[in-house]
Amino acid sequence: MNSQSEEDYLKALYHLEMEFDSVSTNSIADYLDMKPSSVTDMLKKLAEKKFINYQKYKGTSLTKKGKLIALSIIRKHRLWETFLVDKLGFGWDQVHIIAEQLEHIKSEELIKNLDNFLGNPKYDPHGDPIPNKDGEIEKMNQKLLVELKASQKGIITGVKKGTASLLNYLDKEKVKLGDSIKVIEILEFDGTYIVEINKRKLTFSEKICQNLLLETND
Amino acid sequence: MNSQSEEDYLKALYHLEMEFDSVSTNSIADYLDMKPSSVTDMLKKLAEKKFINYQKYKGTSLTKKGKLIALSIIRKHRLWETFLVDKLGFGWDQVHIIAEQLEHIKSEELIKNLDNFLGNPKYDPHGDPIPNKDGEIEKMNQKLLVELKASQKGIITGVKKGTASLLNYLDKEKVKLGDSIKVIEILEFDGTYIVEINKRKLTFSEKICQNLLLETND
DNA sequence: ATATTTTTTTAGACTAAACTAAAAATTACA
């Protein structure tokens, strides 16, 4: 059985590998808010367990085994987040810290039953795809709204990391994940987007457009 | 914030205080499957934090503060058990180990919302009362079936510790917690009880009667 | 190509929570 700490490291490794092409000791330390020396210690242990490929001074990558564990933690995290929002009435922005604890509960049966109870959801409340029990995860064709030109369309799937307040704003504007969005016009002056969502015209600042994630069909 | 281990000790203390009038170091060690020396170490720490009254060689008791924490863990344990059975379809006998982990998740809001989601249940799936958020718990007027005489009545509230298989048996016989039970006849020869539950006559061995808990109205 | 800066690792320390073995206190009983 893996410890909570090991699981958090593997998850961090996975997220960092997604975002950057090389994962350094310092980047892990930053991500987990720990000291690089602590990270080195843990990397040695994870390498010992064959969860990562690690050679000192050379950086790290998850092995197949390590990636599967990371994905199983992510699956649990996102299922619990879905539970908290859909069933317990939490807001989008409140669930992450709680799921950070719940993701470490050990019981295969629990997750199987939770998944069924939730109706086998494909996406979590932030629009992130939920890996299946075999660790398969949908690779999203994600774009930022700011990358679209006038008349292009997409489906709102989420917001960039660290912009929880944007979710709240969308909520207030009655914009939900899964809503279709179409660019009507882009103002040259300040990059403001005029878009249509649910037959309503809305105006989004450039900053919003830089943080709103869409799934597009190209 | 208290550690998982501290919480498990406080809960053990609470249960042992309920069952026996004095709580010894060895009884705690037995209960938690640990060595007495480990228990002594923890008792010192809990005394330091004013969760227990402890004087070496003199035994232990929970302070008001300690009892409140114990009850909050028990509340969480029983609410999670209720969730697992009522919502996720687990059986009575499967939920304890999982709740043993879930009870340590830290979030007031989570428990508040879970409680509402479950419809503010008063009893857990084993028939044990769920403490309220202020740590108030119903003192049950519990009896064993074997204590009843012919023609007396009660409501089935649970089974004694360590008799999970009895719950399964009751399940198979379509007997549920909350069902009313009336003693029809007690066979002198072997102490077998003939009882009526839901208009049906059932026969319970003496062993069953020694382990079946009822709420009575005396 | 060398020196400086940055990154990473090592060495050593600390805390929490467990353990074993031995000592001390308490309890039981002859």
Next chain:
DNA sequence: TGTAATTTTTAGTTTAGTCTAAAAAAATAT
């Protein structure tokens, strides 16, 4: 009441996971 048995505590060890400070390696800049 004194000895033996039992219970409890102490002393010292272990492991996991963190830290600080210093050393070593790698990357960058002159």
